[in-house]
Amino acid sequence: MHTTPRRTFTQLAAAAFAHKPLGANDRVRVGIIGCGGRGRGLWRTFLAQPDIAPVAACDVYEPFLNRAIQMSGGTASGYKDFRALLDRKDIDAVIVAPPDHWHAIQTIEACRAGKDVYVEKPLCRMQREGRAMVEAARKHNRVVQVGSQQRSGAHYHHAVGMIQAGALGAVHHITANWTRNMMPGFRPVSPLPVPGKDLDWDLWLGPAPEVPFDPLRCLYNYRWFWDYSGGQMTNWGAHSLDIARWALGAKAPVSVAAFGGRFAIRDGGETPDIQQAIYRFPECIVSWTGREVNAGKTNLLEFHGTKGNMILTREGFEVTPEVWTGYGQDGKTAAMAALRESGGNLDQLHIRNFLDCIKSRKKPHGDIEEGHLTATMCQLGNIATRVGRVLNWDEAKEEVIGDVEANQWLFQPYRKPWSLT
Ligand SMILES: NC(=O)c1ccc[n+]([C@@H]2O[C@H](COP(=O)([O-])OP(=O)(O)OC[C@H]3O[C@@H](n4cnc5c(N)ncnc54)[C@H](O)[C@@H]3O)[C@@H](O)[C@H]2O)c1
Missing domain, CATH: 3.30.360.10 (Dihydrodipicolinate Reductase; domain 2)
Known part of the structure; x- marks a missing residue:
């Protein structure tokens, strides 16, 4: 697994500027959690935006993580555990694109860590998770765009x-x-x-009940x-x-x-x-x-x-x-x-709307x-x-x-x- 030390000197130096409001010409430093089919599709569109810097990628399945790192030209550091990615202070926004049972925990933790979030649809698996996610976004004053690109x-x-x-x-x-x-x-x-070997099944399951690995349940x-x-x-x-x-x-x-x-x-x-x-x-x-x-x-x-x-x-x-x-x-x-x-091109428009709202602090189309x-x-x-x-x-x-x-x-x-x- 490709990883970098959790805290380097540059990261600590960057931490001082972590919550500075971004201007129109600033680059948004982005990390991705969940680099599967959808995650990599989003990543490609984010990477094509002139005002982003791909900083970090996270997946519990190593081949997909490595692909996302490659797509960034090697500039994104790799993580297996999303908590290590969220610990980084030099990340402005994260893409949350794992299976639905992870959306709530990762979005709430990202809001707490001061990141803006692009979280895939459906917002969550269970109704109460969704309300808690809204509360976290509002409490921490975060821009959260739900991946309903049709909006x-x-x-x-x-x-x-x-x-x-x-x-x-x-x-x-x-x-x-x-x-x-x-x-x-x-x-x-x-x-x-x-x-x-290449998959951390326990971290894939996360909050879901423990069951033996089954390839159909997975990707x-x-x-x-x-x-x-x-x-x-x-x-x-x-x-x-x-x-x-x-x-x-x-x-x-x-x-x-x-x-x-x-x-x-x-x-x-x-x-x-x-x-x-x-x-x-x-x-x-x-x-x-x-x-x-x-x-x-x-x-x-x-x-x-x-x-x-x-x-x-x-x-x-x-x-x-x-x-x-x-x-x-x-x-x-x-x-x-x-x-x-x-x-x-709905994905392009939705991602652009998210990046623009990170700078303007307005509500995005998929609030x-x-x-x-x-x-x-x-x-x-x-x-x-x-x-x-x-x-x-x-x-x-x-x-x-x-x-x-x-x-x-x-x-x-x-x-x-x-x-x-
Ligand atoms: N907006 C759209 O049009 C659209 C299209 C497809 C999928 N989606 C959504 O995207 C999400 C992902 O779907 P997919 O088809 O890419 O599934 P996928 O199985 O291909 O990808 C999910 C990835 O998340 C990883 N993962 C699992 N647990 C993780 C964890 N704890 N930390 C980090 N990574 C973890 C998996 O290993 C996998 O690589 C779903 O919520 C789905 O509904 C949206």
């Missing part, structure tokens, strides 16, 4: 603005879908990590295990339901019903391969369909308005006008004009409170699926009304010695 897309801003202004008429139904065919199941990412596929993540409901739901909630201008649904299971895929994973969740907002129903067993044809996100229908993707949006056929209508006149707009509210919406979909009944949500208290069992899923104790506070 920085100009066409998403335009689409949401139009919907909120009533251009589609009243939107009473929003459908969000993620469908593909993964039959007969997922396979471990190869080459397989070797615990004790990328941790998504299909409840102890680390929440399946496609939190993986892709975090993107589409985030935009739905933003367009509605709502904090949370009033109630949630959901069903699902791992009906067809036989690979040892746990989260549903078929899942249907229905969210009730005061005057709108939002539905989520997750399906890994038949690709079919569905649109990622669709807004059904009285005047028009909008399909919204990362590539752009398309509005098809409605033609009213009801009483007194001729069935020929469009209720609005057809519209089409294309998208841009942590929004990330928390969206993660909660996804988590409620999974809790409703697991308990098998309708949940009524108290938005102010952030708890399920009158349901002790459901509320237990809002936080499950960490494995010692890890703790949330």
Whole structure:
């Protein structure tokens, strides 16, 4: 493992300037925690920005750590333990891109250490973690950008603005879908990590229950295990339901019903391969369909308005006008004009927004409170699926009304010695 001494003379000297506000021309000194598929994708885009200095990289899996160091041209020092990276005073901002079960601890510790944070979506695995993360960000006055890159897309801003202004008429139904065919199941990412050799399995598990090493649970596929993540409901739901909630201008649904299971895929994973969740907002129903067993044809996100229908993707949006056929209508006149707009490079825009906010101290597009509210919406979909009944949500208290069992899923104790506070 490539490492550098935890404290060098230069680092100590730099510590004196650690909390100086950054000017427009200053370089942001960045460290990355979690150098897997997504982490390295983000790292590449950060490295392409003219005003960053790649200072440190951290991963518990050595081959990925080494790749991130190489990408930085060797300027980033390598760490296995994120606490050693966070100890460094010459780091302004960190990217947090490990599996979901690590997001809360690492984001809170980074805020405490005075770093601004770009944390991947879903914000966290459990609802109570999200609230604690928001509190830490506010307490330590940190800029925290959640990796919901769609929030920085100009066409998403335009689409949401139009919907909120009533251009589609009243939107009473929003459908969000993620469908593909993964039959007969997922396979471990190869080459397989070797615990004790190139992977620290205990530090990969962290706050999650101790279990023997299983290659399917590890790289990328941790998504299909409840102890680390929440399946496609939190993986892709975090993107589409985030935009739905933003367009509605709502904090949370009033109630949630959901069903699902791992009906067809036989690979040892746990989260549903078929899942249907229905969210009730005061005057709108939002539905989520997750399906890994038949690709079919569905649109990622669709807004059904009285005047028009909008399909919204990362590539752009398309509005098809409605033609009213009801009483007194001729069935020929469009209720609005057809519209089409294309998208841009969302990662680049979102990372740029983060770096600009580090300097301006403004709230970023994917502010942590929004990330928390969206993660909660996804988590409620999974809790409703697991308990098998309708949940009524108290938005102010952030708890399920009158349901002790459901509320237990809002936080499950960490494995010692890890703790949330
Ligand atoms: N915004 C997006 O479009 C997008 C796309 C893909 C993934 N993601 C998110 O990015 C995160 C990572 O997903 P991925 O697909 O890259 O998974 P991955 O398994 O490929 O990468 C995760 C990395 O984190 C490392 N890791 C685990 N525990 C660690 C620890 N304690 N300290 C440091 N590193 C640790 C793993 O060894 C691995 O290299 C997830 O939260 C996922 O939801 C976001």
